[in-house]
Amino acid sequence: MAPQYKLTYFDVPGMAETCRYLFSYGGIEFEDVRIKQENWPQVKDKMPFGTVPTLEHNGKVVDQSLAIARYLAKKVKLVGDNEWENLEIDATVDTINDIRQKIIAVFLEKDDAKKKALIEAVKKDTFGFYLPRLEAEVQKNKGYLVLGRLTWADFYFTTLSRVFDVVSGEDVLASYPNLKGVREKVNALPSIKKWNEIRPKTSH
Amino acid sequence: MAPQYKLTYFDVPGMAETCRYLFSYGGIEFEDVRIKQENWPQVKDKMPFGTVPTLEHNGKVVDQSLAIARYLAKKVKLVGDNEWENLEIDATVDTINDIRQKIIAVFLEKDDAKKKALIEAVKKDTFGFYLPRLEAEVQKNKGYLVLGRLTWADFYFTTLSRVFDVVSGEDVLASYPNLKGVREKVNALPSIKKWNEIRPKTSH
Secondary structure, three states, X not given: OOOOEEEEEEOOOHHHHHHHHHHHHHOOOOEEEEEOHHHHHHHHOOOXXXXXXXXXXXXXXXXOHXXXXXXXXXXXXXXXXXXXXXXXXXHHHHHHHHHHHHHHHHHHOOOHXXXXXXXXXXXXXXXXXXXXXXXXXXXXXXXXOOOOOOOHHHHHHHHHHHHHHHHHOOOHHHHOHHHHHHXXXXXXXXXXXXXXXXXXXXXX | OOOOEEEEEEOOOHHHHHHHHHHHHHOOOOEEEEEOHHHHHHHHOOOOOOOOOEEEEOOEEEEOHHHHHHHHHHHOOOOOOOHHHHHHHHHHHHHHHHHHHHHHHXXXXXXXXXXXXXXXXXXXXXXXXXXXXXXXXXXXXXXXXXXXXXXXXXXXXXXXXXXXXXXXOOOHHXXXXXXXXXXXXXXXXXXXXXXXXXXXXXXX
8 A cells, every 4th residue: 555645855855854754753754755856936826825734634734843743743743742742842842943944044155154154153053042941941851852851842953963073063962971972872763773774875 | 710821921912912813712710911121131030040920820931932822721721632643733734833933033133234134034035935845735635734624823823923024124925825814814713812912912
């Protein structure tokens, strides 16, 4: 039988990788469609709001990576036991996403000198603000970001922290052993380990 | 009995207003704490990640406006009937939030000429891209943004679209009768009408 889910994104981890991790963790088959950069202009016009990833299921298509990840996290039981716990997870995910919002500018900047200045600002003001605070959360939460156990917030942090390294050209978590521990624990899950072995090799 | 919920934000609608609407809609009492701008530096240090709104309940504090709104929306039953429907709502909310992300720069820009240029770009590239697409969604969805009925996505759009008018100095929804209809329907709900009569008067 063909997979019931089709996930469409570019041929990079980026904003689709949390969803790919969640599919892998739950053992849910999915069609991993990867758009070639040269085909993007044509594909873009067909997307609901011109963005990917999109998820197709039962003939319906939705976009927005974090909305899709939240849906998949419920399926694979990486969510809270009640709605307050889900609120705590969602708040953590949105805080991690605030970091992402602040580093987008680096990718968009074409001028080398300006890009370098932006990277320095990200390291100081963004990583320097958020990471010590998240590190303290992991310390309070038994080695996880929230609720003292594995949730999809840990998956999102794990996949996004790769992007931190790409942006800065450094091992950003080197001075944050607890946050590094989150990434190591997630990537050591047998299902995720396997996914990282079989996934298409890309630049990061 | 004192209210069980304390919502803390600045003395403006902004990113707290969807939550205030949801409390009002559900008839849930809440303490509506409004920080004075001059006290913000001291208060900021006490917030989990230096941001508001925050919600306090049973001695716990969480931040992130959309996470809080999603939690309240479940309480007052403005969510989906199943998890796919919740995904559709969440995706719509995140699309509306993409508009907000793109207009933040206008508020941050201090230089008048640059601010004017940014406003023109927002009108053309942001409103001009998203609003016709959202207008078409409302047309397909019986006068609502998603699922063909009232959800918290309509509440978020209603409160945020005020900010569109503030940013642009125009009645941004004038050429989008369906979107304008969403706002009018939400604001005509007896509980919301009452809230808008009794809420503290602010600049917008």
